[in-house]
Amino acid sequence: MNVYYRLLVLIVSVAGVLSFAGCSKHEDTSKPATGTTVGTEIDDSTITAKVKSKLLADQDIKGFDFKVETHKGDVQLSGFVDNQAQIDHAIMITRSVEGVKNVDNKVSLKKDSVTTMGVKVDDSIVTSKVKSSLLADPDIKSFDIAVVTHNGEVQLSGLVNSQAQIDRAIDVARRTEGVHNVINELRVK
Numbered sequence: 001m002n003v004y005y006r007l008l009v010l011i012v013s014v015a016g017v018l019s020f021a022g023c024s025k026h027e028d029t030s031k032p033a034t035g036t037t038v039g040t041e042i043d044d045s046t047i048t049a050k051v052k053s054k055l056l057a058d059q060d061i062k063g064f065d066f067k068v069e070t071h072k073g074d075v076q077l078s079g080f081v082d083n084q085a086q087i088d089h090a091i092m093i094t095r096s097v098e099g100v101k102n103v104d105n106k107v108s109l110k111k112d113s114v115t116t117m118g119v120k121v122d123d124s125i126v127t128s129k130v131k132s133s134l135l136a137d138p139d140i141k142s143f144d145i146a147v148v149t150h151n152g153e154v155q156l157s158g159l160v161n162s163q164a165q166i167d168r169a170i171d172v173a174r175r176t177e178g179v180h181n182v183i184n185e186l187r188v189k
Contacts, residue, residue: 073101078157
């Protein structure tokens with residue numbers, strides 16, 4: 001393994017652990033965790049960091065915006081890509097990471113392969129609006145929700161505490177200006 005790759009893995013791993021530690025102040029402590037320990041959370045953060053590192057290091061898929069969530073060793077991949085081969089390759093890479101028990105593929109295919117700069121900017125604005133709306137809603141634990149937009153189609157993914165949070169997140173996203181459709185890839189922990 002070359003030095004650059006090891007350094008990249010270390011940086012992403014430390015960033016993952018630090019982001020986990022920084023997000024703990026936002027946890028909903030009114031409900032007990034569903035069988036999740038601090039050790040499991042750290043292990044999951046490490047797995048997420050390793051998967052992200054391997055995806056970024058791969059020349060064939062490093063430019064794609066995959067979202068990675070891990071819960072008890074089960075990894076959820078989400079985002080938008082151009083073709084099935086890219087999905088299959090990302091799943092293969094994810095499965096090769098130590099500690100990954102299962103890969104839940106929630107990656108969507110782009111409906112068209114032509115995206116202009118204007119559409120990319122519009123999609124970024126829609127993503128920002130949805131994220132802001134989710135953050136502003138006190139009933140949603142939005143730090144666990146990833147938002148990706150392609151041609152006005154918003155994909156929500158990640159792990160939340162209840163079906164009520166999923167329903168509320170979908171409703172908030174649908175009511176956001178610029179959203180044409182919402183793809184729900186959220187799961188209850």
